Amino acid sequence: xxxxLILLLPMLLAVPVGxxxxxxxxxxxxxxxxGASTQEPSLGQLAMRMAVLVPAHDEADLxxxxxxxxxxxxxxxxxxxxxxxxxxxxxxxxxxAAGAEAIERRDLARRGxxxxxxxxxxxxxxDPPDVVLVVDADCSVSRGSLLxxxxAAGAxxxxxxxxxxxxxxxDPSPKERIAAFAWRVKTWVRPMGMRALGLPCGLSxxxxxxxxxxxxxxxxxxxxxxxxxxxxxxxxxxGFPPFFAPWVEVSSAFPETREASKTQRRRWEQGSxxxxxxxxxPLLADTIRRGRPELLAMALDLAxxxxxxxxxxxxxxxxxxxxxxxxxxxxxxLMYLAIVAPGAALAVAVGIAWFRFxxxxxxxxxxxxxxxxxxxxxxxxxxxxxxxxxxWIKTKRR
Numbered sequence: 001x002x003x004x005l006i007l008l009l010p011m012l013l014a015v016p017v018g019x020x021x022x023x024x025x026x027x028x029x030x031x032x033x034x035g036a037s038t039q040e041p042s043l044g045q046l047a048m049r050m051a052v053l054v055p056a057h058d059e060a061d062l063x064x065x066x067x068x069x070x071x072x073x074x075x076x077x078x079x080x081x082x083x084x085x086x087x088x089x090x091x092x093x094x095x096x097a098a099g100a101e102a103i104e105r106r107d108l109a110r111r112g113x114x115x116x117x118x119x120x121x122x123x124x125x126x127d128p129p130d131v132v133l134v135v136d137a138d139c140s141v142s143r144g145s146l147l148x149x150x151x152a153a154g155a156x157x158x159x160x161x162x163x164x165x166x167x168x169x170x171d172p173s174p175k176e177r178i179a180a181f182a183w184r185v186k187t188w189v190r191p192m193g194m195r196a197l198g199l200p201c202g203l204s205x206x207x208x209x210x211x212x213x214x215x216x217x218x219x220x221x222x223x224x225x226x227x228x229x230x231x232x233x234x235x236x237x238x239g240f241p242p243f244f245a246p247w248v249e250v251s252s253a254f255p256e257t258r259e260a261s262k263t264q265r266r267r268w269e270q271g272s273x274x275x276x277x278x279x280x281x282p283l284l285a286d287t288i289r290r291g292r293p294e295l296l297a298m299a300l301d302l303a304x305x306x307x308x309x310x311x312x313x314x315x316x317x318x319x320x321x322x323x324x325x326x327x328x329x330x331x332x333x334l335m336y337l338a339i340v341a342p343g344a345a346l347a348v349a350v351g352i353a354w355f356r357f358x359x360x361x362x363x364x365x366x367x368x369x370x371x372x373x374x375x376x377x378x379x380x381x382x383x384x385x386x387x388x389x390x391x392w393i394k395t396k397r398r
Contacts, residue, residue: 006321006324006325006328006335006339007321007335007338007339009317009320009321010317010318010321010338010339010341010342012317013313013314013317013342014341014342014345015300015303016303016304016305016310017310017314017342017345017346017349018345019300019301019303019304020190020304020310020346020349021345021346021348021349022193022197023189023190023193023194023197023301023304024185024189024190024193024349024352024353024356025193025352026192026193026194026196026197027189027190027192027193027196027353027356027357028352028356029196048129048130048131048150048151048154049077049078049079049129049130049131050074050078050079050129050130050131050132050133050146050150050209051078051079051080051081051124051129051131051132051133052070052073052074052078052079052080052081052132052133052134052135052146053081053083053117053120053121053124053132053133053134053135054066054067054070054080054081054082054083054095054100054134054135054136054137055083055085055113055116055117055120055134055136055137056082056083056084056085056087056091056095056116056137057084057085057086057087057091057116058087058088058089058091059087059089059091059137059138060087060089060090060091060094062137062138063082063091063094063095063098063137064094064095064097064098066135066137066138066139066140067080067082067095067098067099067100068098068099069140069141070100070135070141070146071098071099071100072143073141073143073144073145073146073147074146078129079101079124079127079129080099080100080101081100081101081102081103081120081123081124082095082096082100082101082102082103082137083103083104083105083116083117083119083120083123084102084103084104084105085105085113085115085116085119086105086106086107086108086111087104092104103119103120103123105119110221110223111223112222112223112224112225112227113205113227114220114221114222114223114224114227114230115220115221115222115223117134117220117221117227118220118221121215121216121220125216128212128216129212130154130211130212131150131153131154131209131210131211131212132209132210132212132215133146133149133150133208133209133210134205134206134207134208134209134210135206135207135250136205136206136252138252138253139164139206139207139250139251139252140250140251140252141207141249141250141251142249145162145207145248145249145250148245148247148248149162149207149209149245149248150209152209152243152245152248153209153210153211154209154211156243157211157213157214157240158211158214158235158240158241158242158243159203159208159209159210159211159214159215159231159232159235159240159242159243160208160209160242160243160244160245160248161191161201161202161203161204161207161208161242161243161244161245162204162207162208162209162245162248162249162250163187163188163191163207163244163245163246163248163249163250164187164188164204164205164206164207164249164250164251164252165183165184165187165188165249165250165251165252166180166183166184166187166251166252166253166254167180167251167252167253167254168180168253168254168361169253169254169255174365174366174369174373175369175373175376176254177361177362177363177366178362178366178367178369178370178373179254179265179373180254180361180362181354181358181361181362181367182306182307182308184357184358184361185307185350185353185357185358186306186307187204188246188357189353189356189357190301190304191244191246192244192246194244194297194301195243195244195246197297199241199293199294199297199301200232200236200241200242200243200294200297200298201232201242201243201244201301202228202229202232202242202298202301202302203228203229203231203232203235203242204228205227205228206250206252207248207249207250208228208231208242210235211240214235214238214240217238218231218234218235218238219234224271224274224275225267225268225270225271225274226271226272226274226275229271229272229275229279229302230275230279232298233279233283233298233302236294236295236298237286237295241294241298265380266380266383268306269306269309269380269381272305272306273305273309275302276302276303276305279299279302280299280302280303283295283296283298283299283302284296284299287299307350308373308374308377309374309377309381310346311346311370311371311374312374312375312377312378312381314342314343314346315343315374317342318339318340318342318343321339322336322339322340325339350367350370354367
């Protein structure tokens with residue numbers, strides 16, 4: 001019994017660590033082995049019409065440039081819809097002046113991106129397109145990205161998620177480079193691993209494409225901080241598991257100021273932790289009840305917390321288990337090996353991810369700073385855990 005209790009924490013930690021390791025190892029393979037061709041049919045060949053939906057809250061500083069960039073990607077008959085959600089500035093008028101179809105939503109009692117998406121999709125339902133793409137107002141897309149993403153979703157009849165890259169600000173500190181690497185692992189490496197295994201991926205909130213038959217059925221209206229996680233789970237439960245399209249890239253940048261960056265990361269990680277607590281066990285129950293392996297895959301992927309938090313949990317859990325084993329007097333080498341196994345596996349996963357996918361954005365010396373980076377976030381995680389109801393707060397980019 002004592003042995004079981006000592007090993008309980010390492011066994012629990014082995015689930016997210018093992019999932020991460022498998023994802024990283026699978027991502028090392030080319031995505032061409034995932035079962036779908038990277039040469040997707042063009043939207044013209046599919047005879048489809050797309051609508052780009054841009055949820056925007058007080059984005060007057062950049063909405064005109066975003067609309068101009070997106071319009072270059074559209075064909076005659078396509079639509080570009082900006083939802084100015086509870087704005088206190090000129091987002092709607094500036095979007096319209098730049099050539100977008102702009103609508104305003106005002107409902108201070110129901111705040112959050114999910115409500116803006118629901119408002120936009122209901123507006124599009126009056127003349128529904130074949131594919132709806134969601135792009136955040138602060139994102140950039142490369143030439144042909146929207147076409148390729150829409151074609152992928154239309155051909156497969158399922159939601160498609162692009163690679164969502166976040167770039168550090170000018171002259172980034174080691175902490176900012178580590179944050180960029182952790183984001184790359186979350187939104188590129190891990191989804192690529194899921195694709196290589198033939199499994200669904202989670203959604204990232206932007207750079208997403210939905211066939212109309214799918215998005216019109218999803219419960220979009222939500223105040224959740226991680227509305228993208230909820231959308232991915234809802235689509236999978238409905239029989240339309242999202243897939244990763246790594247040949248398409250949507251990019252954004254971390255805020256330039258320290259305070260803005262802190263606010264953004266707190267919102268992301270608070271949403272992530274809330275989703276883990278709310279959906280992991282129900283997804284496991286659904287897996288048993290329905291016998292659908294894609295639901296188990298979603299549960300395991302969701303169980304992997306942010307990389308810094310996972311590192312802290314593994315370090316703390318290993319220390320607790322080693323201490324308990326020592327004071328219990330077992331002293332078995334196999335016990336110690338089992339206790340340190342999650343930490344060793346995490347080190348291997350991070351090392352492989354860095355070597356294969358992160359060397360151009362993170363030096364080996366920056367990687368050595370990672371323990372201090374993780375330790376610097378202890379206060380934030382404690383405040384997240386102790387906080388009450390999560391509240392969406394807009395990130396100031398400067």
